[in-house]
Amino acid sequence: MFHFRTGSPRANVLLAVIPVVLLFLLLVGTLTAQDSTTLEATPPAEETGTEGELSADALFTKQVLATNVKQAHDVVAYDFDNDGDNDFAATDYVNDDIVYFRQGPANQYTRTVLDGNLNGAYPIDLADVNKDGKPDILAGGYLGDDFIWYRSNGDGNFARVVIDASANGAHSLVAGDVDGDGDNDLLSAWQDGNTIAWYENSGNNNFTRRVVDTHATGAKRAEMADMDNDGDVDIVAASFKNHQVVWYENNGNENFTKHVLDTAARGAYYVSPADVDKDGDMDLYAASRRDSTIAWYENKGNDNFTWHAIDTNARGARAVIATDLDKDGDMDALAASVDNDSVVWHRNDGKGNFSRVVVDNKLDGAYGLFVVDMNKDGKLDILATARMGHQVVLYRRN
Numbered sequence: 425m426f427h428f429r430t431g432s433p434r435a436n437v438l439l440a441v442i443p444v445v446l447l448f449l450l451l452v453g454t455l456t457a458q459d460s461t462t463l464e465a466t467p468p469a470e471e472t473g474t475e476g477e478l479s480a481d482a483l484f485t486k487q488v489l490a491t492n493v494k495q496a497h498d499v500v501a502y503d504f505d506n507d508g509d510n511d512f513a514a515t516d517y518v519n520d521d522i523v524y525f526r527q528g529p530a531n532q533y534t535r536t537v538l539d540g541n542l543n544g545a546y547p548i549d550l551a552d553v554n555k556d557g558k559p560d561i562l563a564g565g566y567l568g569d570d571f572i573w574y575r576s577n578g579d580g581n582f583a584r585v586v587i588d589a590s591a592n593g594a595h596s597l598v599a600g601d602v603d604g605d606g607d608n609d610l611l612s613a614w615q616d617g618n619t620i621a622w623y624e625n626s627g628n629n630n631f632t633r634r635v636v637d638t639h640a641t642g643a644k645r646a647e648m649a650d651m652d653n654d655g656d657v658d659i660v661a662a663s664f665k666n667h668q669v670v671w672y673e674n675n676g677n678e679n680f681t682k683h684v685l686d687t688a689a690r691g692a693y694y695v696s697p698a699d700v701d702k703d704g705d706m707d708l709y710a711a712s713r714r715d716s717t718i719a720w721y722e723n724k725g726n727d728n729f730t731w732h733a734i735d736t737n738a739r740g741a742r743a744v745i746a747t748d749l750d751k752d753g754d755m756d757a758l759a760a761s762v763d764n765d766s767v768v769w770h771r772n773d774g775k776g777n778f779s780r781v782v783v784d785n786k787l788d789g790a791y792g793l794f795v796v797d798m799n800k801d802g803k804l805d806i807l808a809t810a811r812m813g814h815q816v817v818l819y820r821r822n
């Protein structure tokens with residue numbers, strides 16, 4: 425586990441290193457890739473993916489894209505260097521790295537370190553923060569309390585922009601237009617600070633911190649969605665230590681009123697808003713780790729939500745993302761469970777009924793998920809991280 429912060433020798437050493445690092449970054453300005461080694465992707469290891477009674481055919485082919493990404497937490501992919509193929513980046517928690525893999529010919533990836541000084545590198549997300557058509561990377565250092573924006577130059581290089589250096593237990597960071605003024609703001613969850621905060625884009629991509637809640641105990645993740653269908657952006661969040669799934673109603677001026685959806689989602693870890701039943705309002709997928717549950721909350725209107733279990737045996741449920749993985753027009757739930765090493769696709773029939781597709785049940789410490797058409801064949805693939813296996817793997821849709 426990673427809840428320990430104080431008294432860590434590693435933390436003390438890093439405190440001494442930080443000023444040096446900051447000076448270095450000041451001098452360098454733009455980060456360029458370093459520590460370049462070529463990592464040859466392994467050939468397809470095994471056919472995987474079963475669909476219960478629905479089909480015996482393998483739906484995915486598993487391929488290990490990267491090894492030795494220590495306690496790999498999250499992964500994102502995009503053609504960052506604009507050469508026509510998808511690259512990816514992942515967080516290496518142990519080495520405080522963002523590792524970056526540039527795809528080259530013959531299915532090879534060149535491994536570099538995008539940032540070697542993100543203390544306790546944990547969350548990573550993809551977003552075109554400044555809307556210049558070149559999607560960027562957002563990431564957090566859980567131990568260093570940092571949220572960083574890696575602004576893509578579109579050629580595979582990134583500028584490092586500090587969003588917050590005192591976000592206590594930085595745990596998630598996503599982009600979206602919270603205040604509806606046309607530019608992207610950022611939204612964060614701080615596990616140790618029990619805080620949900622957003623960063624207002626106050627022009628020229630300067631960000632001002634706005635605190636929403638300081639009692640989100642053990643806050644793991646926050647995302648944006650218009651939960652009450654009134655046209656403004658609300659916030660949804662999961663808090664690990666008080667077992668809550670909540671939404672914060674935007675009153676129209678970014679003053680937020682907290683509504684608790686659930687107080688018994690034990691070890692609430694992840695939320696993903698989506699109109700699960702396609703009735704026009706936003707529902708919510710959630711993963712709770714201590715009760716091994718993937719569930720969705722059906723929006724009944726007027727702040728009434730009905731809980732529906734999807735999977736109550738997802739041991740160590742850590743992530744659930746809403747995605748139309750089969751492109752049939754409804755939002756499915758893709759889940760990762762760290763304790764039973766599984767990636768499971770819960771296929772939505774469009775009404776909130778699910779069939780179960782086990783994508784993998786041997787991914788050692790299944791943790792982060794990202795959906796992308798990695799090989800650009802028109803079908804969506806899955807990237808996942810193995811926290812204990814220290815891997816990034818691709819499940820390529822057959």
Ligand SMILES: [Ca+2]
Pocket residue numbers: 502503504505506507508509510511526527
């Ligand atoms: Ca590329």
Ligand SMILES: [Ca+2]
Pocket residue numbers: 600601602603604605606607608609625
């Ligand atoms: Ca905005």
Ligand SMILES: [Ca+2]
Pocket residue numbers: 649650651652653654655656657658674
């Ligand atoms: Ca709203």
Ligand SMILES: [Ca+2]
Pocket residue numbers: 698699700701702703704705706707723
């Ligand atoms: Ca709905």
